[in-house]
Amino acid sequence: MKHDTNHPMGHAGHDHHAMMIHDFKKRFYVVLALTIPVMLLSSMIQHWLHIKIAFAGSNYALLLLSSIVFFYGGWPFLTGWLEEMKAWKPGMMTLIGFAITVAYVYSVATVTGLARDGFFLGTGYPYPGYVTGPLDRNEVRCGRFAGTGVIGTANAFGSPYYT
Numbered sequence: 001m002k003h004d005t006n007h008p009m010g011h012a013g014h015d016h017h018a019m020m021i022h023d024f025k026k027r028f029y030v031v032l033a034l035t036i037p038v039m040l041l042s043s044m045i046q047h048w049l050h051i052k053i054a055f056a057g058s059n060y061a062l063l064l065l066s067s068i069v070f071f072y073g074g075w076p077f078l079t080g081w082l083e084e085m086k087a088w089k090p091g092m093m094t095l096i097g098f099a100i101t102v103a104y105v106y107s108v109a110t111v112t113g114l115a116r117d118g119f120f121l122g123t124g125y126p127y128p129g130y131v132t133g134p135l136d137r138n139e140v141r142c143g144r145f146a147g148t149g150v151i152g153t154a155n156a157f158g159s160p161y162y163t
Contacts, residue, residue: 024076031073038065063111070104 039045040053041062055061077100080093109115 027073027076031069034065034069034073038062038069041065059111063108066104066107070100074100074104 041058046052074097077093077097081097084091084094106115
């Protein structure tokens with residue numbers, strides 16, 4: 001017996017996976033756009049690039065942008081983490097949710113003076129990769145795989161892990 005996993009949900013007849021893919025894509029592009037200034041304002045990137053971008057309140061601007069990235073981009077992972085822990089079945093959402101929370105809390109501690117060096121880079125730059133992974137897996141499940149993102153790149157280079 002074969003079950004169709006793309007059944008309509010609710011009275012509106014929306015495809016849950018299609019809506020989830022759309023949500024992940026939207027979050028990906030918003031977070032990608034915000035990650036660029038987060039990285040440029042990050043002291044670690046500035047050190048590597050031998051540049052200095054500083055203005056009055058630049059740490060607070062970095063905190064604001066990183067907070068948007070954390071809460072908006074991380075929301076699916078934070079809620080997924082909560083659901084996995086309620087079921088006592090930690091998985092990928094637990095791993096990602098915990099990792100981004102630790103990076104974010106440490107970065108906030110640097111702005112408030114509780115820690116020495118900022119790590120906003122750790123809060124911002126992983127999101128595009130985190131978001132494309134579930135996005136690709138859901139597109140594969142829904143039969144909409146376009147060969148883009150993490151899986152598409154891995155397949156293009158013959159990765160045995162994403163076949």
